[in-house]
Amino acid sequence: MFTVTSPASPVYNCIAWAAGDATRWWWPDAFGFYYWPDQTSRSETLDAFTAMFRGLGYEICEGSRLEAGFEKVAIYVDGRARPTHAARQLDNGNWTSKLGQEVDIQHDGPNEFPATCSYGVVARFMRRPSLPA
């Protein structure tokens, strides 16, 4: 189950939203049109996305379970292992996702998306200590 939590916007995407940024479109495109942290490889691979989140303080962890004192992200890949999406866990254990150029949603589990979304499977969960409120 999911709930829409914002209007549609082409300004930011799921990766930006998972990283806590609602002002930019994040993607490691080869031409460099879009934002990607300087210290991270601009390649559309799970390793590059993992390294990007590692640069934000995340480390690889097991599963989607809510852990006190940590916030988590999930990285999704398609059938060819190309990253498609990222979601971020909220304090209440639910997840928040920006759906491409569409809306933000809050979803019960990491795979509770509208039927129109085909993001593949979660390839990696990562966590970091919760930031002070």
Added chain:
Amino acid sequence: MSTLAKGWEADADLIARFQALVAEWKREVAWTSSSSEMAMHPAYQQIIGMGQVAVPLLLRELEQRPDHWFWALRAITAVDPVPANHRGKLPEMAKAWLDWGRLNGYTR
């Protein structure tokens, strides 16, 4: 409101084809975050394939409904006027292209 510069008026059939491709692209990539997937969509590629005549139409789209037309504009014109510090910032990227369009006589 059209802001195309004189001499860049496209014919009605071309505009209709462009608008149909834009609508198809918007409908089919709305849920994706991957700029590569957006740019590789067949409708987007057909817009690139329209070549130079698509530039003023893309600039008008950017002006009226800012969206991810940067790959197409770069592919057609072989330039990229967006400063590095504006990468990923859609309003600033659109403004850079619209300024470029005015400087190069595509819009007024």
